[in-house]
Amino acid sequence: MSKKNHRTVPGVHPYDGPAGGWGALKATAIAVKNQMDTLKAPPTLMRTNQPDGFDCPGCAWPDKDHGSTFQFCENGAKAVTWEATTKRVTPAFLAENTITSLLQRSDYELEGYGRLTTPLRYDAASDTFIEVSWEEAFTRIANKLAALPPDEVEFYTSGRASNEAAYLFQLFAREYGTNNFPDCSNMCHEATSVGLPQSIGIGKGTVLLDDFDSAELILSMGHNPGTNHPRMMGTLHELARRNVPIIVFNPLRERALERFADPQNVMEMATNSSTDIASTYYLVRAGGDSAALKGIAKAVLAIEAETGTALDHAFIREHTEGFERFAADIEATSWALIEQDSGLKQADLRRVAEAYVKSNATILTYGMGITQHNRGTDNVRLLVNLLLMRGNIGKPGAGVCPLRGHSNVQGNRTVGITEKPSSDFLNKLENVFGFTPPSHHGHDAVQAMKAIVDKQSKALICLGGNFAVALPDSDVTFPAMRELELSVHIATKLNRTHLLTGKETLLLPCLGRTELDQQSGNRQSITVEDSMSMVHASSGKLKPASPLLRSEPAIVAGMAIAALPRTRVNWNELIADYDLIRDLIEKTIPGFDDYNARIRQPGGFQMPLPPRDRIWPTPSGKAMFSLYQGTHEDLTVPGDDVLRLITLRSHDQYNTTIYAMDDRYRGVFGRRDVLFMCDFDLERLGLEHGDVVDLESAVPGYRMRLESMTVIRYAISQGSIGAYYPEANVLIPLDYIDKESGTPSYKSAPVRITLRSRDVVTPQAVESH
Secondary structure: OOHHHHEOEOOEOOOOOOEEHHHHHHHHHHHHHHHOOOOOHHHHHHOEOOOOOEOOOOEOOOOOOOOOOOOOOHHHHHHHHHHOOOOEEOHHHHHOOOHHHHOOOOHHHHHHOOEEOOOEEEEOOOOEEEEOOHHHHHHHHHHHHHOOOHHHEEEEEOOOOOHHHHHHHHHHHHHHOOOOOOEHHHHOOHHHHHHHHHHHOOOOOOOOOOHHHHOOEEEEEOOOHHHHOOOHHHHHHHHHHOOOOEEEEOOEOOHHHHEEEOOOOHHHHHHOOOEEOOOEEEOOOOOOHHHHHHHHHHHHHHHHHHHOOOOOHHHHHHHEEOHHHHHHHHHHOOHHHHHHHHOOOHHHHHHHHHHHHHOOOEEEEEOHHHHOOOOHHHHHHHHHHHHHHOOOOOOOOOEEEEOOOEOOHHHHHHOOOOOOOOHHHHHHHHHHHOOOOOOOOOOOHHHHHHHHHOOOOOEEEEEOOOHHHHOOOHHHHHHHHOOOOEEEEEEOEOOHHHHOOOOOEEEEEEOOOOEOOEEOOEEOOEEEEOOOOEEEEEOOOEOOOOOOOEOHHHHHHHHHHHHOOOOOOOHHHHHHOHHHHHHHHHHHOOOOOOHHHHOOOOOOEEOOOHHHHOOOOOOOOOEEOOOOOOOOOOOOOOOOOOEEEEEEOOOOEEOOEEOOOOEHHHOEOOOOOEEEEOHHHHHHOOOOOOOEEEEEEOOOOOOOEEEEEEEEEOOEOOOEEEEEOOHHHHHOOOOOEOOOOOOEOOOOEEEEEEEEEOOOOOEOOOOOO
16 A cells, blocks of 8 residues: 555544444443433433333344343443433524524534424524424414325324334324325335345244344344444354354445454453454445345355255245246356456355355344345345245244344334235224225335425425435435425424424424323333334333423324314323223234233233244245346446445434444544545545545436545445445435335445545554454
8 A cells, every 4th residue: 555545634543442342331421421410321221121111212123131231232322312311402592593504503413402392383584493382283283284185295204103103193194194104114124125025925034032042154234233233233242252153245344243342241341352243254345235145146056066955945845936037047147247246256155155055044134235225125035035045034043134223113114104005904994993094005205205396295294203314315305395385393302304494394392212201190101113023112211301292192193183173083092091002003903912911021022923934924825036137236337437335324323313423433533524435446546545525426317416525545345435324315316216115225326536635644654444
């Protein structure tokens, strides 16, 4: 490496520690100090993910058996302290800060102001939010909804909403008359929700936490657990210490997948030691996961031809369809094309196949590095194909494990948040509630925003989330939000979407997970479903941030009562006792038998997962091998200067929430305007570590730019670059999506780079991770 690529870059220097360990404890202590009452923080954190406690508002990794001292991680602690902060957004603060001025603040600053304390509406004359009563807020919403056709209203749901709130939300919208249910899963794991049912008959993973105890191999594809599902690190740590191979495919080197120090491991903490996680680490090219999967499958077929023992013939014969067509397609795919598209060598993929054939029980874990591509659904089906080849679904220690983001994004879908409801579900709603819900499909997230841009949808009601910021193409979508007749946001804190005010905009402050929810004098519990289909109760104990806060279910019910004068639902009765909401869920959704009794048992209960018993709810009654047409992304833009952009979360970030400006494990501190690039691409494009560059979309027909990004050297696959989400969303067209699922292609957007400036700085030996 030449000396020019060793120069210093402000805010960029190596982080040499492992993931977890003392660094995580220090970060947790800082979060507590900056946000919470230091006396209340310890007991609050100790109630996280515990019986009679609250479910972490962060990731959806399942709880252990509660034998350990604490059940939270660094980023979980940040999520808790961020919600339980002592900082407040008061009417006085808002009176002094116009919307125009607030829009100039960073996303980090906006949420950092603290908790919302009172219902608010936008006042155009003063360009500020002003206080209103709950009754006035509900009346204003009802008046706007009464003037609009139902299909011109979008009902958005964040994955943090409880089962009870989400169920009431879909009930409200369907009685109002629409199936427009954009939700956060449309932007992350919708390819899972579409692809898995086509392959195995259900849109959920097939493994439970206990399966990791008997797994002999983990294939980890397209996810960064140290940041996005950090409690998983304890499981990976245990596997690595048992010498279970963990083979990683990821475009970037991520510290948590390299080495991890468990804060609950006394020896590692005392000796400043750590455990290596990945047994092998492959830097797959962005968008090349399908080619890698095809390469492994091709090598498995070659081993089968050599030995006759690589495939589970009995499983394939009894439980699957389509194997012959799949195998023929794999055989016809050349190694040259696989190597080109994956960025990996045939010999490497053969070694993975040999490890896979050797294993009697393999779990394949994956995240948005698989789903957020314009062939994301194909990717999901292809990884299931690989598991089916050796019967790795429906036996202990084996299966498919999609890693969900928010703690109840899976539960929201289970209780009816879908734009494509089944006729069976709609019939049950009609039988129980006495109204006829709409049967035609509604809008997903991208379709909803397109309808807003085209002025076909005129109102947006958000149950949490940061809708506009989470979606691509802010140059188009942000102005469109300002044209809405009505925008309503149920939220705990300010975010940028709230500031994209329409003709009528209301902010409705809600309780958080950590706070006591009392209705009619009785403490209430809500429920959530984790990534492994376990449903359990959550109940906060903290004093609410304001006496004017209402629970999410109560706010939804308040809107429904005002907007549906002839409603067939006794909303007030449901809010007085959440058990009654769960009784209705039990009557209308399979799998919730004895709902209220079972959530009062330690650990809750598991939703039905028929593939675990090798029962396949597909049309054929069997698991389906599918064909992947081609091995690369749909859009191949010619030119050696075209790179594939991967949008990333920093370590101090969860979805669009930014807790701080650092990305410790990647060695970035106090800034987010960086672009990760490998040495090879720096050299061939004539760029240097520390150069300031502009990026432009290479999708034909679009002129989208992101300017003044500082290039930093990083261990990332050739032809791939990384930048932070949501800032880099401006480079992704709104309709650059997986056509089957509607998921935006955040992980492989074609872009070009041009040099903007090259500063003279002092050379210094600065190594990338």
